[in-house]
Amino acid sequence: MALTAWLLTCLLTADPGGHSPPHPVGALVAADVPNDKGGAISLTWQVRAEDAARIRWQLVQRATSPGQFVVVDSLPAFASSAVIDHLPNGVPSQYRIVLVDGIGRRIPSIPTPPVASRVQWFNQAKANLLVITLLLSFAVIIYIERAKRGRRLFIRRIAGLEAIEEAVGRATEMGRAVLFVPGINDMDDVQTLAGLSILQTIARTTAEYDTPLDVPVSRSLVMSAARETVKEAYLAAGRPDAYREDSVHYVTDAQFGYVAAVDGIMVRERPAATFYLGAFFAESLVLAETGNSIGAIQVSGTAMPAQLPFFVAACDYTLIGEELFAASAYLSQEPRMLGSLKGQDVGKLLAMLFIAAGAIAETVASLTGGNGPAAAAAAFLRRLFAMNF
Secondary structure, eight states: OHHHHHHHHHHHHOOTTOOOOOOOOEEEEEEEOTTSOSOOEEEEEEOOGGGGGGEEEEEEEEESSTTOOEEEEEEETTOOEEEEOSOOTTOOBEEEEEEEETTOOEEEOOOOOOBOOOOOSSOGGGHHHHHHHHHHHHHHHHHHHHHHTTOOOOOOOOHHHHTHHHHHHHHHHHTOOEEEEEESSOTTSHHHHHHHHHHHHHHHHHHHHTOOEEEEESOHHHHHHHHHHHHHHHHHTTOGGGOOGGGEEEOOSSHHHHHHHHHHHHHHHOOSEEEEEEEOOTHHHHHHHHHHHTTOEEEEEESOTTTHHHHHHHOSEEEETHHHHHHHHHHHOOHHHHHHHHHHHHHHHHHHHHHHHHHHHHHHHHHTTSOSHHHHHHHHHHHHTOOOO
């Protein structure tokens, strides 16, 4: 029996071409993957150039007990690295690479020392985000404190918001209503929240002028939030008796069903002022053109870039992008909102300066052959603003 086993081994390991088997891989290193949540080990190794043509594939084996290796991955012949994931953290394991040549011979490498995966609590690759966050937070806190001490913070004039009183005043003179459309998205959209913050100012103005307000909505949660917003505005204006709960009413969740209903309200009631502030999609043109056809003063605002051209063409005033989000601070002049707004402006200014500095550094580095301080500065700025969120 022993002789038979020896003959079988010789036959299986014989090389019909007369070539010796490939050498085991060298420089095999196993290490925990850095800056991750754990459960992964990275492997790197080297294969001799003269052996590459004779390798069919490679096997990665793992052992939690000495000598008890099991295959955890299969790799092509040209591979020189691998990441083994879905591993338990804190469990030391050994790894080895087994080469399989053209006739099925297996050549194992020397096992690595035991290594275990672990969780990293801080991702050093995202240290730039920490630096940027600290800078912005510091700027926001400084401006909030300045606003609390009564110092005037300059905010660029937003014509659409200053036109609110004019639009409501015109509706009052004509004896018509004011129509407010908060978009078609739910309360989880920041544009809807921004629109409702402006609704509070509009509702307070309509309460002071005793002008009817109509707010059709397409989401039940938006209806509840808008009712509370309008009710609070009427109370702040000293006219709680003038508040009507049905001034904020639900229509439908269907996009164009909602648009058809709102268009019907505009054609029948002919409001003198219409406000479109929130998230809009294909319905923006239909709403704006209908409001324009009845001769209403129209104020719109959205952060949807594709819809802005329609609002700009058909409305009297349009809040473009971030103007919609700055509206609550612009209207309320509340110190915390003003401080946050100015702090963000500081962040934008710093980003612009860094972008300009990076462009100059890259240009100088390319002209000087990619060496010297300019190249180092360009590399630093690239790492600082790398998109590794």
